[in-house]
Amino acid sequence: xxxxxxxxxxxxxxxxxxxxxxxxxxxxxxxxxxxxxxxxxxxxxxxxxxxxxxxxxxxxxxxxxxxxxxxxxxxxxxxxxxxxxxxxxxxxxxxxxxxxxxxxxxxxxxxxxxxxxxxxxxxxxxxxxxxxxxxxxxxxxxxxxxxxxxxxxxxxxxxxxxxxxxxxxxxxxxxxxxxxxxxxxxxxxxxxxxxxxxxxxxxxxxxxxxxxxxxxxxxxxxxxxxxxxxxxxxxxxxxxxxxxxxxxxxxxxxxxxxxxxxxxxxxxxxxxxxxxxxxxxxxxxxxxxxxxxxxxxxxxxxxxxxxxxxxxxxxxxxxxxxxxxxxxxxxxxxxxxxxxxxxxxxxxxxxxxxxxxxxxxxxxxxxxxxxxxxxxxxxxxxxxxxxxxxxxxxxxxxxxxxxxxxxxxxxxxxxxxxxxxxxxxxxxxxxxxxxxxxxxxxxxxxxxxxxxxxxxxxxxxxxxxxxxxxxxxxxxxxxxxxxxxxxxxxxxxxxxxxxxxxxxxxxxxxxxxxxxxxxxxxxxxxxxxxxxxxxxxxxxxxxxxxxxxxxxxxxxxxxxxxxxxxxxxxxxxxxxxxxxxxxxxxxxxxxxxxxxxxxxxxxxxxxxxxxxxxxxxxxxxxxxxxxxxxxxxxxxxxxxxxxxxxx
Numbered sequence: 001x002x003x004x005x006x007x008x009x010x011x012x013x014x015x016x017x018x019x020x021x022x023x024x025x026x027x028x029x030x031x032x033x034x035x036x037x038x039x040x041x042x043x044x045x046x047x048x049x050x051x052x053x054x055x056x057x058x059x060x061x062x063x064x065x066x067x068x069x070x071x072x073x074x075x076x077x078x079x080x081x082x083x084x085x086x087x088x089x090x091x092x093x094x095x096x097x098x099x100x101x102x103x104x105x106x107x108x109x110x111x112x113x114x115x116x117x118x119x120x121x122x123x124x125x126x127x128x129x130x131x132x133x134x135x136x137x138x139x140x141x142x143x144x145x146x147x148x149x150x151x152x153x154x155x156x157x158x159x160x161x162x163x164x165x166x167x168x169x170x171x172x173x174x175x176x177x178x179x180x181x182x183x184x185x186x187x188x189x190x191x192x193x194x195x196x197x198x199x200x201x202x203x204x205x206x207x208x209x210x211x212x213x214x215x216x217x218x219x220x221x222x223x224x225x226x227x228x229x230x231x232x233x234x235x236x237x238x239x240x241x242x243x244x245x246x247x248x249x250x251x252x253x254x255x256x257x258x259x260x261x262x263x264x265x266x267x268x269x270x271x272x273x274x275x276x277x278x279x280x281x282x283x284x285x286x287x288x289x290x291x292x293x294x295x296x297x298x299x300x301x302x303x304x305x306x307x308x309x310x311x312x313x314x315x316x317x318x319x320x321x322x323x324x325x326x327x328x329x330x331x332x333x334x335x336x337x338x339x340x341x342x343x344x345x346x347x348x349x350x351x352x353x354x355x356x357x358x359x360x361x362x363x364x365x366x367x368x369x370x371x372x373x374x375x376x377x378x379x380x381x382x383x384x385x386x387x388x389x390x391x392x393x394x395x396x397x398x399x400x401x402x403x404x405x406x407x408x409x410x411x412x413x414x415x416x417x418x419x420x421x422x423x424x425x426x427x428x429x430x431x432x433x434x435x436x437x438x439x440x441x442x443x444x445x446x447x448x449x450x451x452x453x454x455x456x457x458x459x460x461x462x463x464x465x466x467x468x469x470x471x472x473x474x475x476x477x478x479x480x481x482x483x484x485x486x487x488x489x490x491x492x493x494x495x496x497x498x499x500x501x502x503x504x505x506x507x508x509x510x511x512x513x514x515x516x517x518x519x520x521x522x523x524x525x526x527x528x529x530x531x532x533x534x535x536x537x538x539x540x541x542x543x544x545x546x547x548x549x550x551x552x553x554x555x556x557x558x559x560x561x562x563x564x565x566x567x568x569x570x571x572x573x574x575x576x577x578x579x580x581x582x583x584x585x586x587x588x589x590x591x592x593x594x595x596x597x598x599x600x601x602x603x604x605x606x607x608x609x610x611x612x613x614x615x616x617x618x619x620x621x622x623x624x625x626x627x628x629x630x631x632x633x634x635x636x637x638x639x640x641x642x643x644x645x646x647x
Contacts (some may be wrong), residue, residue, distance in 0.1 A: 010427065039411035041386040044446055046635035048184045049439035050628050051379040052358050054079045057338035057351060060295055061155040062109030062118070064340040064349060072340075072349055073097075073117055074361065080628040082106060083121050084134075087374055089347075089363050094375075104626040108153045111182060112160035118143075118153060124590045125622020127543065131165055131191075133185065143185060146171060158204030158274075164190070166199055172544035175199055177209065190227050197223065197234065200248035203255035208276060210248045210258055216555040217430075218243040218468055222260055225277065237274055240264065245464070249293060253300030259284060261291055267463035271305070290461060297341040302326065304339050307379070308461045311406060311434035313337065313393055328364060329371045330432045332357065335435045355408075356387040358437040386411070388445045390453075395456075395488035396402070397481045401469075404462060405485065406433050406453040408445045413494040420646045421495045423451035423485040423523070425504030425511040429474060429556075432461045443635050449642060452489055456481035456511075471556050472563075475570035482511055483522050498524075499646050503638070505529035506594070506623065513572035513602060516579045525645045527638055529586045530594050530623060533602040534574070535567035536560060543592045576605035582612040582645040586634055588621035616640055 019105045058064045064072055072087040076094060084107035085094040098105045098119065108118040108131065116138040123587040130144045131151050144167050154164040154177065161182055166175040170192075177191035177199055190206070192629035193199065197211035207228050214220040219242075223234035238246045238260075249259040249271060256276050261269040271285035271294050285291050287307045295304040301321060307314040315336045317326040328336075334354030341348055358377040364370070378384060393407045413419040421595040422444065426433045433453035441451050455462065456478040458470030470478040482502065490497040502523045504512045509531015518528045532538045539560045542553070556564055568574050583606055587599040596617065606613040616637050618630050625631045 038414045038417065039386075041363040041383075041411050041446065044382055044386075044443070046439075046443050046632045046639070048379055048381050049443045049446075050632045050635065051381070052437075052439055053377045054082075054376060055351065055359055055361050055375055055376070056082070056106065057340055057361070058109055059106055059153065060293075060338075060340070062107075062153065063112060063156065064110070065342040065347070066110050066115070067113055067343070068115060070342060070347070072361070072363075073107045073110050077104075077628050082626060084117065087361065089372075091372060091373065091374055103621070109156070109163075112156070117360045120152065124620045124623075125588055125626055126590045127592050127622060141185065143180065143187075144169065150175075154199065154489070155202050157206050162206075164202055168544075179200070179206070184247050186492070191225065195234075201258075201371070202227075203251040204253060207255060208251065208258075210251070212248055214247070215551065216243065217471065217553075218245060218464070220245050220247070222246045222248055222258075224258065237279075238262070249291075250295075253296055253298070259294050263464045267465060278490065281527060286536045295339065297345045298343050299345060301345055302341065305490070308432075308434070311404065311432065311461065313435065315339065318370040326366070329369045331362060331371055332360075353435065353437055355390040355406075355435060355437060356442075359383070359441075386446065387442055393452075393488075395479075395484065397484045399477075401481070403457070403481050403484070404459075405488075406451075406455075407581070408451040408453075409494065410445050410448050410450055412448055413450060415493040418494050418496040419448050419450050420499035420501070420642070421452065421489045422527075422642075423482055423489070423500070423502045424451050424453040425456070425482055425502065425508030426453065426459070427504075427506030427508050428460075429458050429470060429478075429507045430460050430467065431507070432459050434461065439631070440635050440638070444638065444642075447639050447643070449639075449646075450486050450489070450492075450495055454482055454485045472558055472566075474557065475510070475518070477515050479511060479518065482515060483519055486522055501525035501527070501642065501646050503527040503529070504531065505634065506531060509594075510572070513579075513583075514570065516581055516583060517572040517575040518578070520578045520580050523581060525582045525584075525642065527584045527586070527641065528602075529597075529634070530588055530591055530599070532594055533572045533576075533598045535571045536564055537598065539567065540595065541595060571642060572606065573602050576602055577609060579609060579611055582614075582641070584614045584637065584641040586616045586637065587618070588623060588625075589617055590622040593623045612645070 043544045054077045058073050070089055074085050074087050075082050076085050082104035084097040084105055087094045087499050103121045105119050105121045110117050118133055120129045120131050128150050130142050132140050132142050134140050146169050149168040149169045154166055156163045162179050164368045167179050168175050174193040176193050176195055176443040178187045179190050180187045200212050201210040209225045211223040223236050225234040233261050244264045247261045251258055258274045261271055263269050269290040271291040273282045273284050274387040285305050292308045303318045303320055305316045315337045332352050334352045337351040339350045346366050351359045353359040360377050361374045362371050386406050390406050392406045393405050394402050397403050410419050433455055458478050484498050489495045489500055502515050512526040512528040513533050515523055585599050587596050589596050603613050603615045
């Protein structure tokens with residue numbers, strides 16, 4: 001399997017699934033002094049920001065380049081709903097390959113020798129993804145049919161005559177591995193997952209399967225199982241004592257070496273190798289930050305390493321033949337993401353993204369070298385200089401702990417014209433506000449609202465100690481980090497210290513409701529976007545396909561059978577009588593993680609207080625926004641609510 005970025009599902013049960021709620025930054029440094037010249041900028045509506053096109057590359061395990069003409073297989077929401085597109089390398093317009101007007105479609109992989117491709121979709125955000133093949137003539141075949149089936153693509157075989165899919169059709173709680181013929185789609189189950197492992201990677205030769213098992217959010221192991229021969233049980237390869245987290249990054253080309261990450265040797269995750277034949281281990285990549293991913297080009301000639309360096313990604317490409325770092329031609333300032341090599345390894349596709357620049361796809365000719373931009377994501381109605389570039393800042397919480405955050409200052413803000421502000425809380429728990437363009441944030445900032453995206457304790461990217469500071473303390477110390485975010489904003493001369501609210505999605509939505517319920521006088525308004533309000537119900541109703549993470553999730557959050565009292569204590573719903581400040585609640589009707597009833601009950605309870613509460617429900621969304629029209633509606637609702645209650 002191509003080596004890919006790995007998250008921590010146990011700490012991201014409530015992570016937002018779409019980029020509409022991603023906060024970002026592009027510069028590090030101290031807070032902006034009030035010496036910058038203010039700029040009068042026009043007010044753009046939400047449609048202007050969301051008419052900016054989102055481009056998504058195929059997964060690292062898929063084939064991004066067509067074997068026929070080299071065109072790229074991508075996903076885009078150019079039509080308003082994500083669909084699969086073919087992107088020519090000559091700079092001409094993308095060509096639509098699917099035409100869904102309802103369910104989001106995401107491209108997975110070209111077939112190696114022809115115009116067929118794989119894609120995935122679900123129904124209205126219910127997360128029951130199916131994998132579909134589209135033939136060259138446009139007909140389609142659902143490879144994973146079934147009413148309650150969830151499936152995903154794992155990888156191509158090394159000889160590219162077959163591919164592997166994961167599906168929970170046998171047991172909703174466990175994902176088995178099937179090998180599909182690339183010619184007639186006949187299939188064979190190669191691994192029956194009776195013990196609830198998380199399947200992460202398969203070697204090119206199809207011999208080895210890498211598995212993970214989490215004991216807690218701080219302690220996990222890696223197993224390998226041989227799919228050929230004697231069918232022995234999975235073998236533990238990371239035996240250890242104490243709490244150590246291990247994650248599979250993938251197999252190197254050649255199939256005999258597994259690359260994995262571990263925090264065994266310090267605060268941050270390092271990349272190590274495990275030689276399957278000899279059992280020897282070796283350090284591969286270390287840094288003063290987490291190693292996010294390790295990828296390889298098709299033959300293994302190039303190694304690509306991503307480091308999560310203070311909320312942005314540092315990428316290094318190394319030629320393994322001479323150990324020289326590959327120099328790329330000049331590219332715009334920003335993060336490099338989704339690097340994909342063509343089979344000949346003479347071209348490289350990648351995405352460049354920054355807080356003030358949406359994701360655009362570039363093609364790099366490694367022989368010249370030269371780069372060409374293939375897309376123009378930003379809506380031409382918007383003047384690029386009107387977008388706001390963010391910076392990394394840090395502030396002290398109640399106990400002196402330093403909290404990293406991402407700060408957006410409106411162009412109109414100054415000491416003489418202070419602006420209202422919002423503390424932005426990311427999803428997770430365990431997510432991270434980091435680099436990346438957010439149409440939602442730019443829309444808010446354009447309308448005069450400063451944003452402080454706080455990485456409260458429990459956020460990823462700042463070491464394992466910081467990451468686990470909120471374990472079984474959710475809604476307590478981490479909530480105080482958000483409260484002290486307000487205090488930090490009050491120190492900025494260009495912020496109106498009497499007009500500060502809080503906004504967040506998913507776990508961040510819980511924090512919003514918790515802030516209004518448990519610190520009712522701190523924030524002036526709150527915007528809760530599909531946030532948990534009743535932890536008792538949420539933890540008892542997690543989707544069945546999360547079974548392999550249930551033990552680790554309960555270890556971190558608490559088991560409903562034994563920690564019900566604490567869950568009630570931190571659940572805003574049971575304390576909604578304390579809420580006295582205006583509240584906006586946004587919910588997807590198909591959300592399998594935060595059920596709509598949670599938001600229904602909170603809204604009713606706050607209304608019973610006589611407090612102003614607005615409620616927006618999207619009947620065709622789940623845990624996040626997949627449709628542009630819904631993102632626009634939501635973002636306009638945020639600004640309208642804030643203009644009424646925070647101005």
